[in-house]
């Protein structure tokens with residue numbers, strides 16, 4: 001059983017679903033994107049552009065439900081037993097249904113998928129770093145006001161560069177005070193020290209990516225000592241050019257240094273990947289340390305769900321306690 005701790009809902013929209021929703025919502029001029037495998041992007045700029053255009057096909061809560069259900073079915077068929085969807089809170093440039101309605105739509109999809117396949121799903125509400133401090137505070141308030149037992153986490157995505165981490169401390173404090181667990185993208189494009197800074201300033205339970213830690217033995221030592229899990233997304237890193245190839249990807253090095261490794265698909269529809277493929281890449285990178293059962297055991301402990309759900313997942317992994 002696989003566990004995905006880093007996947008953006010809008011990064012899971014398959015071409016078939018995108019096509020269907022575009023037609024239903026009368027959104028034209030997507031034919032070039034839909035004709036190309038993985039939406040045909042070639043660099044980070046065209047990736048972001050393709051991402052926004054594909055996301056634009058989702059306009060109603062019913063669309064969100066369809067996207068979530070479609071991906072949960074796909075993931076379950078691939079062997080995933082648990083995943084956490086990241087969903088950004090509404091922001092100025094994006095119109096659409098109220099956040100509570102979006103979460104209710106995911107809940108409905110998750111109920112159906114759970115009954116049909118046994119896959120468990122939770123939700124992480126995310127703020128967008130490059131939208132700044134006020135937007136992040138608003139995101140935290142929206143997250144804590146949204147009533148769903150599946151909404152268990154608060155996160156920070158977006159461009160690591162323009163805004164310093166201290167600006168987001170209050171938003172994270174608000175989320176933590178209401179019992180939400182926390183994660184933030186850090187150490188994907190910026191250096192190793194920013195990972196420790198993010199953990200300390202934001203009080204993180206996990207780190208999104210965190211792979212730049214490999215450039216600093218000192219940071220790897222600190223991460224291993226703290227036991228803060230990393231959500232490593234190998235295909236995402238390779239396709240966005242963070243590392244040139246699997247041989248130079250540091251997931252094995254990080255595991256060897258004692259860092260807690262979990263895996264994620266990030267934006268699977270854009271990277272042409274699946275979680276089983278990510279597990280296979282990790283194993284190839286470090287056959288002894290990164291076995292599927294070891295990765296899943298770490299991921300279950302690092303998951304943001306309640307203890308009862310974790311017990312069920314442990315049982316599914318054959319590790320009753």
Ligand SMILES: [Zn+2]
Nearest residue numbers: 008185208266
């Ligand atoms: Zn991500």
